[in-house]
Amino acid sequence: MASEFELIDLFQNIGSKYYKQNGIVISPGDDCAVFDFSKPVITSVDASVVDVHFPSNANPEDIAYRSIAVALSDLAAMGCKPRAFSISLTSPIGDKDWYQGFSKGVEHIADEFQISLIGGDLTKGPLNINVIVYGSPYTDKVLKRNGARVGDYICISSQVGRAAKGLDDWKDKKFESDFIQDYLRPIPKISLGNEIIDIASACIDTSDGLLADMKKIIEASNRGAEVYVDKIPYTRSINDINAGDDYDLCFTVSKENYLDHFIKIGLITDTQEIRLISDKGYDTDINGFDHFTNG
Amino acid sequence: MASEFELIDLFQNIGSKYYKQNGIVISPGDDCAVFDFSKPVITSVDASVVDVHFPSNANPEDIAYRSIAVALSDLAAMGCKPRAFSISLTSPIGDKDWYQGFSKGVEHIADEFQISLIGGDLTKGPLNINVIVYGSPYTDKVLKRNGARVGDYICISSQVGRAAKGLDDWKDKKFESDFIQDYLRPIPKISLGNEIIDIASACIDTSDGLLADMKKIIEASNRGAEVYVDKIPYTRSINDINAGDDYDLCFTVSKENYLDHFIKIGLITDTQEIRLISDKGYDTDINGFDHFTNG
Numbered sequence: 001m002a003s004e005f006e007l008i009d010l011f012q013n014i015g016s017k018y019y020k021q022n023g024i025v026i027s028p029g030d031d032c033a034v035f036d037f038s039k040p041v042i043t044s045v046d047a048s049v050v051d052v053h054f055p056s057n058a059n060p061e062d063i064a065y066r067s068i069a070v071a072l073s074d075l076a077a078m079g080c081k082p083r084a085f086s087i088s089l090t091s092p093i094g095d096k097d098w099y100q101g102f103s104k105g106v107e108h109i110a111d112e113f114q115i116s117l118i119g120g121d122l123t124k125g126p127l128n129i130n131v132i133v134y135g136s137p138y139t140d141k142v143l144k145r146n147g148a149r150v151g152d153y154i155c156i157s158s159q160v161g162r163a164a165k166g167l168d169d170w171k172d173k174k175f176e177s178d179f180i181q182d183y184l185r186p187i188p189k190i191s192l193g194n195e196i197i198d199i200a201s202a203c204i205d206t207s208d209g210l211l212a213d214m215k216k217i218i219e220a221s222n223r224g225a226e227v228y229v230d231k232i233p234y235t236r237s238i239n240d241i242n243a244g245d246d247y248d249l250c251f252t253v254s255k256e257n258y259l260d261h262f263i264k265i266g267l268i269t270d271t272q273e274i275r276l277i278s279d280k281g282y283d284t285d286i287n288g289f290d291h292f293t294n295g
Numbered sequence: 296m297a298s299e300f301e302l303i304d305l306f307q308n309i310g311s312k313y314y315k316q317n318g319i320v321i322s323p324g325d326d327c328a329v330f331d332f333s334k335p336v337i338t339s340v341d342a343s344v345v346d347v348h349f350p351s352n353a354n355p356e357d358i359a360y361r362s363i364a365v366a367l368s369d370l371a372a373m374g375c376k377p378r379a380f381s382i383s384l385t386s387p388i389g390d391k392d393w394y395q396g397f398s399k400g401v402e403h404i405a406d407e408f409q410i411s412l413i414g415g416d417l418t419k420g421p422l423n424i425n426v427i428v429y430g431s432p433y434t435d436k437v438l439k440r441n442g443a444r445v446g447d448y449i450c451i452s453s454q455v456g457r458a459a460k461g462l463d464d465w466k467d468k469k470f471e472s473d474f475i476q477d478y479l480r481p482i483p484k485i486s487l488g489n490e491i492i493d494i495a496s497a498c499i500d501t502s503d504g505l506l507a508d509m510k511k512i513i514e515a516s517n518r519g520a521e522v523y524v525d526k527i528p529y530t531r532s533i534n535d536i537n538a539g540d541d542y543d544l545c546f547t548v549s550k551e552n553y554l555d556h557f558i559k560i561g562l563i564t565d566t567q568e569i570r571l572i573s574d575k576g577y578d579t580d581i582n583g584f585d586h587f588t589n590g
Binding site: 025026029030031032033034035036037039040041042043044045046047049050051052053074075077078080086088090118119120121123124125126128130132133134135142144145146204205220 | 321325332334335336340342370372373375415416419423427429437439440499515
């Protein structure tokens with residue numbers, strides 16, 4: 001069985017080549033990390049729990065990648081640039097191979113986004129991964145949920161329900177399915193966040209399901225919405241509007257700022273209600289995944 | 296059973312009265328929090344796992360307090376001022392009372408140190424609490440582990456083994472024991488960190504046991520040490536030098552910077568070894584608590 005210190009060594013230099021560009025002053029190895037972005041700091045933490053956020057038999061490389069990707073997705077939603085991250089890994093596993101796989105997944109995504117691993121914690125217990133991300137604004141703006149204005153278009157950038165199908169395909173052992181990557185390796189929409197930072201009025205990432213997350217924008221902005229259900233591209237059925245884990249961005253833009261490659265799925269209204277509009281007579285509900293009342 | 300959103304509400308305003316003084320720009324409720332300290336940021340994450348870091352039957356107020364205190368202790372070790380924190384709480388419990396107790400413990404320590412809760416995550420699973428702390432330097436300095444110089448005195452500020460006795464007293468149901476508070480509610484040595492920031496050459500907090508943690512200073516500084524075992528104030532026996540969870544600071548200062556209320560327990564030498572010196576013929580080992588090979 002590997003010692004805690006041997007395992008920590010696996011992570012010691014991940015993203016160290018980006019320390020300078022990321023403003024890292026003191027790197028892992030001390031009681032704390034120190035960084036200086038010379039800008040406001042955007043931060044978030046996301047927990048990934050075995051059998052809730054990933055299947056227990058997923059490979060450690062994917063588990064690591066996914067845990068970090070979903071945390072970076074929160075920075076994408078604020079239109080910010082990721083610079084550093086920390087990982088607190090609680091694991092029951094003593095096998096060094098598992099940690100080697102895990103550290104590969106960490107390194108992969110660190111290189112993909114040129115971010116630096118600046119700290120963490122390693123403890124024994126049921127598998128639970130917490131990722132903390134630190135970023136800075138691309139401009140002098142950050143995107144919030146509460147800026148949607150009456151007349152703004154509600155947009156997404158890709159089809160809903162990919163990840164949910166990926167998870168089912170994984171469970172059904174259809175390992176040739178392309179959707180599995182959508183579930184296990186979601187791509188945080190950092191470039192989209194950067195693209196819309198100066199034109200979007202509100203933004204959120206879709207982790208709990210498109211409708212549930214869109215509802216958070218509408219409520220925070222104290223507005224209503226018409227949602228054109230027939231315009232929403234889905235994977236398996238229209239119920240995908242309630243499917244979680246896609247990690248796309250749902251955002252609002254004025255008519256003037258609308259770009260052709262955005263998928264327009266609704267309109268912000270001055271009512272306090274959300275109207276689902278469809279010519280097909282769908283019977284859909286606005287639900288999100290609530291960790292404490294569902295499942 | 297309470298919903299995730301009801302539970303999140305319990306934490307919504309903790310430390311909000313300190314937002315301004317702490318440079319909090321965007322508070323909980325968006326995808327990320329935003330702060331601007333206009334100074335370098337010191338950050339750390341600490342996991343507290345049930346039955347590893349606290350007994351499963353501890354009350355939720357103590358669990359919350361302790362989880363945050365041990366994370367703040369890392370800021371103390373760097374001689375820094377705590378300003379904000381986030382909590383990622385994974386819990387199997389559906390009972391709102393438990394979360395109410397937990398949130399009280401959070402509020403208590405937030406008020407004690409005038410820090411703001413800026414975000415978090417709430418997920419279902421085996422009890423696991425991750426606390427992320429964010430601080431800034433009191434001066435233009437931060438304390439590191441690697442600055443000990445030959446001739447420096449090695450110091451601590453209080454007796455070792457208090458927390459370990461507290462945990463045993465708890466297990467033995469000796470609930471009248473004062474030591475239980477040392478275990479369940481360790482006081483992060485923020486003021487001591489501030490006091491020594493300009494005079495100490497190296498510092499660490501003692502979470503894994505005095506000798507194990509002192510060894511990290513000595514190794515990081517690439518020095519040796521003589522440790523005067525008979526000078527170390529202990530609680531039950533000299534084996535307390537290996538007892539974890541005290542969260543005192545172990546630091547080094549030059550002879551000129553030594554103050555009377557520091558407890559001097561050793562001297563930094565130019566050897567690469569640690570010599571334990573005692574007239575009493577103790578047989579002690581330098582061990583720390585390694586989460587993966589002990590227990």
